[in-house]
Amino acid sequence: MEVSHKRRRKLREALTGYAFVLPALVLFAVLGVYTVGYGLALSFARWNGFSANWIWVGLGNYRDLLYRDETLSPIVRDAAVNTAVVMIAVPLLAVVAGLPVALALNRITALRTTLRTVYFLPYVTTGIAVFYAWTYVLQPEGSLNAILKGLGLGTLAQPQGFLGNPATALPTLIAVLAWSSIPVAILLYLTGLQSIDPAVLDAARVDGATGLRTISAVIWPLLRPITAAVVLLNLRDALQGFQMFLVMTNGGPGGHTNVLGLQAYNLAFFSELRPTLGLASALGWLLFVVALILAAVNVRVLKSRT
Amino acid sequence: MKARALAYVILGVYTVISVYPFAWMVSGAFKDSKEVLRSGNLIPENPTFDTFARTWGELDFVRYFGNSLLVTGGTTLGVLVIYSLASYAFAVLKFPGRKAIYTGFIALLFVPGITVLLPVVILQGELGVLGTHIGIILPFVNGTAPLSILLLTNGFRSVPAELRESARCDGASEFRTFVSIYLPVCRPALVTIALLTAVPTWNEYVLTRVSLGDPATYTLPLGLQSLTATTSPQYNVIMAASLIIVIPVIVLFVLLQRYFINGLVGAVKG
Numbered sequence: 001m002e003v004s005h006k007r008r009r010k011l012r013e014a015l016t017g018y019a020f021v022l023p024a025l026v027l028f029a030v031l032g033v034y035t036v037g038y039g040l041a042l043s044f045a046r047w048n049g050f051s052a053n054w055i056w057v058g059l060g061n062y063r064d065l066l067y068r069d070e071t072l073s074p075i076v077r078d079a080a081v082n083t084a085v086v087m088i089a090v091p092l093l094a095v096v097a098g099l100p101v102a103l104a105l106n107r108i109t110a111l112r113t114t115l116r117t118v119y120f121l122p123y124v125t126t127g128i129a130v131f132y133a134w135t136y137v138l139q140p141e142g143s144l145n146a147i148l149k150g151l152g153l154g155t156l157a158q159p160q161g162f163l164g165n166p167a168t169a170l171p172t173l174i175a176v177l178a179w180s181s182i183p184v185a186i187l188l189y190l191t192g193l194q195s196i197d198p199a200v201l202d203a204a205r206v207d208g209a210t211g212l213r214t215i216s217a218v219i220w221p222l223l224r225p226i227t228a229a230v231v232l233l234n235l236r237d238a239l240q241g242f243q244m245f246l247v248m249t250n251g252g253p254g255g256h257t258n259v260l261g262l263q264a265y266n267l268a269f270f271s272e273l274r275p276t277l278g279l280a281s282a283l284g285w286l287l288f289v290v291a292l293i294l295a296a297v298n299v300r301v302l303k304s305r306t
Numbered sequence: 307m308k309a310r311a312l313a314y315v316i317l318g319v320y321t322v323i324s325v326y327p328f329a330w331m332v333s334g335a336f337k338d339s340k341e342v343l344r345s346g347n348l349i350p351e352n353p354t355f356d357t358f359a360r361t362w363g364e365l366d367f368v369r370y371f372g373n374s375l376l377v378t379g380g381t382t383l384g385v386l387v388i389y390s391l392a393s394y395a396f397a398v399l400k401f402p403g404r405k406a407i408y409t410g411f412i413a414l415l416f417v418p419g420i421t422v423l424l425p426v427v428i429l430q431g432e433l434g435v436l437g438t439h440i441g442i443i444l445p446f447v448n449g450t451a452p453l454s455i456l457l458l459t460n461g462f463r464s465v466p467a468e469l470r471e472s473a474r475c476d477g478a479s480e481f482r483t484f485v486s487i488y489l490p491v492c493r494p495a496l497v498t499i500a501l502l503t504a505v506p507t508w509n510e511y512v513l514t515r516v517s518l519g520d521p522a523t524y525t526l527p528l529g530l531q532s533l534t535a536t537t538s539p540q541y542n543v544i545m546a547a548s549l550i551i552v553i554p555v556i557v558l559f560v561l562l563q564r565y566f567i568n569g570l571v572g573a574v575k576g
Binding site: 010013014015016017018020021023024025027028030031032034035036038039042049097100101103104105107108111115117118119120121122124125126127128129130132133134136137139141143146179184187188191211239240242243246247261264265268269277280281284285287288291292295 | 309310312313314316317320321323324325326327328330331334343344346348387388389391392394395396399400401402404407410411414416417418419420421422423424425426427428429444445447448451455480481484505506508509510511512516527530531534541544545547548549551552555556559560563566567570571
């Protein structure tokens with residue numbers, strides 16, 4: 001009697017459990033599992049999105065992207081180089097700018113909350129509106145050129161606009177990307193700094209350590225897990241994000257700001273009737289493989305910190 | 307003392323960098339169409355509210371605003387309902403396969419958006435929802451699954467089990483326990499999820515652009531983009547439209563930033 005009652009209760013709990021996850025699961029099955037399977041299959045086929053049949057090409061799309069296609073593979077290679085540059089520069093800038101600002105913020109008491117709010121605006125507003133605001137200040141008649149001239153730094157001004165000059169376009173986009181991702185670095189470093197035991201810092205001071213020495217010998221090692229998190233977060237965003245590139249330059253001028261995500265997007269949606277959908281899918285999966293490698297590194301780094 | 311002065315210098319410089327494009331966004335939005343062509347001053351010579359009013363009314367931004375509210379509201383509501391139910395099951399209920407299903411959802415975190423973007427659009431076509439708002443709401447909801455489940459499951463797990471036991475002794479059903487005990491206790495986590503869903507959805511442009519074709523269905527980002535498609539973009543109009551997109555986000559953030567910040571720190575640590 002007692003046993004069957006318990007069993008019934010267990011069964012009921014299990015059924016309730018399934019009922020609770022069902023809506024999420026249905027959505028996941030349709031938009032997660034199905035799309036992933038479909039995309040993977042498509043990456044082995046040639047299709048323009050309109051014709052009735054797919055032509056199976058095996059690994060052909062991957063080969064074309066990586067080395068075989070004489071027009072496409074150099075474009076992909078350039079986009080990969082640009083993506084790699086972004087993946088190195090943005091995390092680096094996030095650390096190099098995020099930590100000093102967090103240290104400064106941690107040092108003051110008045111205004112701290114207000115400034116934290118102000119510093120966070122670039123992150124929460126990131127999107128098309130802010131990208132156009134940057135485009136506006138970076139254009140040939142934009143305020144950045146005017147400011148540089150006003151400061152007597154006219155040689156640094158860009159008559160074609162910062163996004164129009166092939167030499168400055170990518171560095172400019174990297175700066176804007178960093179601008180919108182530094183806030184999270186500041187926030188994480190600030191939380192990290194506030195969790196450091198003041199006794200540790202006092203001890204360093206008693207030992208006669210100067211400010212800079214305390215930072216390099218005490219604070220920096222203690223914040224290493226946070227640095228790892230900031231770097232990995234930004235690596236992922238730099239690999240996957242291309243919205244800013246799409247809005248501000250769409251890869252131009254002359255492919256100088258093309259990145260892999262953008263290349264896949266354009267192959268998927270803006271290739272007219274050419275059969276590039278399989279190629280787009282294959283490129284998406286190549287990005288997935290890189291993301292997976294990053295995630296594996298992520299797990300390893302997080303494990304080693306404890 | 308020197309260190310403190312240096313701190314203020316760093317903070318001052320970074321404040322300027324942070325607000326720089328916003329300052330010009332506001333400035334541009336209040337310039338007339340002649341002045342905006344020159345590099346000019348930050349403070350408009352003849353500040354005018356006309357551009358703003360024209361963008362809102364004549365250029366249909368009031369409609370785009372409504373569409374954006376609908377898509378963002380629908381997505382946020384969907385996320386809250388679907389994933390709070392699922393997370394409650396993952397955190398509290400015992401059933402075979404629980405761990406495997408949970409892991410499956412979290413694994414989705416590692417699939418880049420671009421990898422499934424094309425299949426999603428093809429699927430929208432097959433389901434007959436391409437070009438509709440529901441057609442973009444569903445993938446948006448699914449896209450936040452990993453983060454929502456991660457944060458909400460952690461939230462529900464931290465509720466003391468005794469609360470559920472005592473509710474059960476009082477004869478409350480599972481659903482009743484969920485609604486009247488767990489949801490109120492975890493309200494901060496729910497607000498966080500709502501914010502972390504609403505803001506990116508409000509700004510979304512990549513999927514929206516290839517899904518919505520009819521200008522009557524445009525959300526604000528698409529409305530803004532359509533302004534730049536002309537040969538000579540008018541930056542005063544573009545900045546006014548940008549301001550219309552950014553202001554609600556800033557207001558929401560300033561009012562609820564506690565939840566934002568807890569959520570971000572939690573997402574990284576989780």
